[in-house]
Amino acid sequence: MEKGIITVVGKDSVGIIAKVCTYLAEHDVNILDISQTILDGYFNMMMIVDATHASAPFNTLTEEMKNLGDDIGVRIKLQHENIFDKMHRL
């Protein structure tokens, strides 16, 4: 399974989650988990997604999610799960 972590950081506004979810649905990316919190006064959302059957290559998704973030005024980052796994799990 090719898992990715999406983080959304920025000022809270209407429809952020909807836009991100729409994009994911259109590209056959399955959402496994969503959590959100306020960190240092900023809206922080994290999604764990499964991109195994995605309709575009992982790095294309990364780029397009970043662009989507620029459009709606928040920072969206999609990263492969391994970087967090390696850093925080033995």
Next chain:
Amino acid sequence: MINIFEVAETNRMIEEENLDVRTITIGISLLDCMDNNVDQVCSNIYKKITTIAKDLVKTGQDIEKKYGIPIVNKRISVTPIGTIGASCCKTTDDFVKIAKTLDRCAHEVGVNFIGGYSAIVSKNMTNAEKLLIQSIPEAMKESELVCASVNVGSTKTGINMDAVKLVGEIVKETANLTKENDSIGCAKLVIFCNAPDDNPFMAGAFHGITEGDAVINVGVSGPGVMHEAIKKAKGQDFGELCETIKKTAFKITRVGQMVANEASEALGIPFGIIDLSLAPTPAIGDSIADCLQAMGLERVGAPGTTAALAILNDQVKKGGVMASSYVGGLSGAFIPVSEDQGMIDAVEAGSLTLEKLEAMTCVCSVGLDMIAIPGKTSAKTISGIIADEMAIGMINQKTTAVRVIPVIGKDVGDTVEFGGLLGYAPIMPVNTFGCDAFIDRGGRIPAPIHSFKN
């Protein structure tokens, strides 16, 4: 499953604390490029490097995108050219031809440096190696991305003082030939004792003859992350401080290991080692000096500095070795002056001197690095500085190096701007008493007693 705080911690390291992978370096053996015709050798080298390394930059960029972590440099190291040119290079111009070929390869594949314009002469020099060393000034002037190094000593062989004398003159000549650009040629020239075969960092990287056909070595970094971690351990005792450094080094190294595996797989080239070095950059918040100061020093150079650096160097290794099965290269904390804003500030404040830096090199990963000295410093004095540093390496069984830049036309009180990752530096004063008769003796310093282990 990974939680939101762990994700935020990793991304904070990347976005705010300058966590990056400093370099992916492909080591390429040029042994099969040897021939007795220099043009044929150049053509073989060009073909081999541009074939093996053609996807390096793109692979690096793909990994950056996939994990969202910057990979600052993509580089190449090659078999020491002093060996490769042994049968085809009859003059220094022949060697310069190879340097220009390496430069062309580096531009073609888009890497930012290529290392290995080197000679390993720790015991003695062959004629070809002597020619290569003599060609360094011209090669540094004629090429842009080629890095040179000379290994003039080791714990096993002692120190080749004829080579030390020669490289003192070569450093001076390189400075002279590149004086229009503040003697920048010297920033691409390192003199080593106990040089490792698998160092991915420039300017001293070369692909040793103990290596295979090609290998991926990765250098991790992260002084900024370390600084933030040490700040959080404020007021705690040394046990706690060491734990903090170790844990942080572990996390950083695990990322490096992951990138190395990924690059190795994508390029179809075996993974060699992770180099655990903390490498500063001139960027604010990416400084080794900051780490040492966060331990409780008013300024780097103050009493206590050497002890603080020893702690940092050792704990980085202890944390890092658990995160990777193959650790090599230089591994430790680099203490370049011009590439570290905190070091520059300490020199300007009068806290850090050349002599204190020399003491620090006993416990850091390498040696006297990126230090600008007055252009009028004599070749013999430079040889003396090199001899001192080599002696520290030989006796302490560690790698030491000298990368000093005698900036022609500048003196104490001036500063010099190298640009980019090389930064800027105030010219540091050098002891003006001579050592000419010592350097003129010639010959070899015998290997130390503790090298006889058989």
